[in-house]
Amino acid sequence: MIFQVLFTALTAAAMFYFLIVTRTSALRRLFVLFFFGAGIGFILDPDLTTTIANLVGIGRGADLIFYLSTLFLFFLCFNYHVRFMALQEQLTRIVRELAVRNPVQEEDPSPRR
Amino acid sequence: MSRADADTPRLSAEEANGTYVVITAFNEAKVIRDVVQRVLALDVHVVVVDDASTDGTAAQLRGLPSTVLRHAVNLGQGAATQTGVELALARGARYLITFDGDGQHDENDIPRLVHVLTREHRDVALASRFLGREALDMTRARRLLLKAAVRYMRLTTGLRVSDAHNGLRAFRAEVAPALRITQNRMAHASELLHRIKAAGLSYAEIPAVIRYTEYSRAKGQKGLGAIDIIYELLMARLLR
Numbered sequence: 001m002i003f004q005v006l007f008t009a010l011t012a013a014a015m016f017y018f019l020i021v022t023r024t025s026a027l028r029r030l031f032v033l034f035f036f037g038a039g040i041g042f043i044l045d046p047d048l049t050t051t052i053a054n055l056v057g058i059g060r061g062a063d064l065i066f067y068l069s070t071l072f073l074f075f076l077c078f079n080y081h082v083r084f085m086a087l088q089e090q091l092t093r094i095v096r097e098l099a100v101r102n103p104v105q106e107e108d109p110s111p112r113r
Numbered sequence: 114m115s116r117a118d119a120d121t122p123r124l125s126a127e128e129a130n131g132t133y134v135v136i137t138a139f140n141e142a143k144v145i146r147d148v149v150q151r152v153l154a155l156d157v158h159v160v161v162v163d164d165a166s167t168d169g170t171a172a173q174l175r176g177l178p179s180t181v182l183r184h185a186v187n188l189g190q191g192a193a194t195q196t197g198v199e200l201a202l203a204r205g206a207r208y209l210i211t212f213d214g215d216g217q218h219d220e221n222d223i224p225r226l227v228h229v230l231t232r233e234h235r236d237v238a239l240a241s242r243f244l245g246r247e248a249l250d251m252t253r254a255r256r257l258l259l260k261a262a263v264r265y266m267r268l269t270t271g272l273r274v275s276d277a278h279n280g281l282r283a284f285r286a287e288v289a290p291a292l293r294i295t296q297n298r299m300a301h302a303s304e305l306l307h308r309i310k311a312a313g314l315s316y317a318e319i320p321a322v323i324r325y326t327e328y329s330r331a332k333g334q335k336g337l338g339a340i341d342i343i344y345e346l347l348m349a350r351l352l353r
Contacts, residue, residue, distance in 0.1 A: 064139050064343050089295075091186070091188075092188055092192050092297060095185050095186055095188055095192075095196075096184075096192070096195070096196045097198065098185055099182040099183055099184050100160070100196065100199060100200050100203070101181060101187070103180050103181060103182055103200075104163070104171045104181040104182065104183045105171070105174060105175065105177075105179070105180065105181035106180055107158060107159070107160075107175070107178050107179055107180045108178065
């Protein structure tokens, strides 16, 4: 019982944080609502996961949660990898721009103009 | 050091004036001055890109008539090459050469490469370690690795090249946009071949000798670098 109260409170707090404090797109907020809503539902009624698991051919509810978590984390990693690559591209552009703008040395030492 | 001989081709004044040699260097303070001086002897323009060396590589070039750029942080050889190419284009380059700062390439191959562009009218000229003249002191393991890399590149690009990962090559300024390097690190050599294929550019190979010295071997790619290159390319393809 104490687990359910604690986790419901934590999940609800996280949900409100994402919905109200961070300003994201409507689609993402809908996803957050669904995701955390389902989480709270599963915490309050753990047997619900088993019912859904059986519907999709998985034996135990805990396994369903495990598979979904793995998928989610994989997606998250991929997402961060893409962002990392974009950031690296930006860094490259900045470093290149700086290098081209301020040569350490010019081919012709006499001033141009 | 130079191995120029009687039949080494020469650049005309016009060819030499349009030629920009982009030399990338990362911690090459011991050899970079000698490398740049040998290239300058051809009367071509030289752009050195110091990829954030920590040994004072750029300072070694003081007084030489070459442009020296410096990356604020180390980005890798592909990125350094692209930086040099962009500066050279801005300065009016017509023929671009990429050249390694560690002294493994022979500057006498530069006129041959430029002639492929000016006299054979190709877009790209590639130097190959496996055409006739043999690389000096190539280890057996490296030969096997490079041959395997060539087979892989032939398979994935359909280009009939004999050497896939030589850093010495030349291309015309007009095709530089099509050859823009986005792979910051070592996968840029393979990327170049993919781009030649995608843009339908004409190319030819010339035989070239690479000097594998204790110095270059210690600095160069480890054999397992091939795995890194394949990984970089796969990720780039997945995420394109």
